[in-house]
Amino acid sequence: MPSDAIHEIHxxxxxxxxxxxxxxxxxxxxxxxxxxxxxxxxxVLIQPYQDSKFNDLAKGAGGEFRYVVPRADRKLPSxxxxxxxxxxxxxxxxxxxxxxxxxxxxxxxxxxxxxxxxVWKTASTNSWSLSSxxxxxxxxxxxxxxxxxxxLRVRV
Numbered sequence: 010m011p012s013d014a015i016h017e018i019h020x021x022x023x024x025x026x027x028x029x030x031x032x033x034x035x036x037x038x039x040x041x042x043x044x045x046x047x048x049x050x051x052x053v054l055i056q057p058y059q060d061s062k063f064n065d066l067a068k069g070a071g072g073e074f075r076y077v078v079p080r081a082d083r084k085l086p087s088x089x090x091x092x093x094x095x096x097x098x099x100x101x102x103x104x105x106x107x108x109x110x111x112x113x114x115x116x117x118x119x120x121x122x123x124x125x126x127x128v129w130k131t132a133s134t135n136s137w138s139l140s141s142x143x144x145x146x147x148x149x150x151x152x153x154x155x156x157x158x159x160x161l162r163v164r165v
Contacts, residue, residue, distance in 0.1 A: 011164050013037050018105065018128065021096040028122045031070025035164045036077065036127075038092055040156040044134040047088035047157030048079040051127050053114040064163035066116060075116055077127065079160040087131035088157040094125060101126040132157070 010023060014035035017023045025034040041047055054076040059065065063076035093108070095101050104111040105128060112127040132155065 011035055011037055014164060015092045015094060015161070017096050018093040018108075019096065023094055025066045025075075025116065025125065026068075026070050026120075027096075029067070029070050029117065029120050032068040032165050034066055034068055036066075036092070036094075036161040037164045038158045039160050039162050041159040042154040042156055044088055044157060045081070045083050046159045047081060047134075048129075048159055049082045049085045049088060049131075050080045050110055051089075051092070051112055051129065051161070052078045052080060053112045053116055053127065054078055055114065055116075055118050066163060068163075068165060073119060077112075077116075077161050079158075081159070086133050086135050088134055089129045090132045090155075090157055091130040092158055092161065093128045095128050097124045097126075100124050101128075104128055129158075 014023055014037050023035060025036065055073050057073055059074050060076065063078065066075040066077065095105060100115060101111055101124065108128040109131045110129050116125040117123060
């Protein structure tokens with residue numbers, strides 16, 4: 010597993026297609042200090058055809074193509090600062106406690122081995138709330154710039 014890959018929040022496997030066949034695939038966050046480039050949510054797309062603009066999460070596993078697409082709404086003040094995975098034997102119906110958002114679509118949709126959803130935490134770009142980020146050590150250190158997640162890279 011890459012050291013910078015996102016983790017499964019219950020300490021289960023963070024490998025995307027775990028026990029599904031194909032190549033071993035993980036998601037790695039890519040950071041930015043520019044709020045305008047920061048993600049505000051992530052969509053999961055599952056489709057029967059390949060899209061060369063995105064990297065397939067199901068590399069070599071056969072079946073449909075699976076993609077994570079970042080959404081960056083400049084009008085929203087809350088930007089994503091942390092991403093995790095939730096692996097479960099049932100669909101995730103809401104963001105788990107302590108998380109601000111989640112992908113409604115199951116990454117493993119149509120596969121036999123359970124459910125996998127992205128979850129994320131956000132921080133406000135409003136100046137009054139930036140001081141609260143000092144307790145989130147990976148995102149602001151020693152008075153440095155706040156870092157947000159702009160997108161997720163597929164790592165094989």
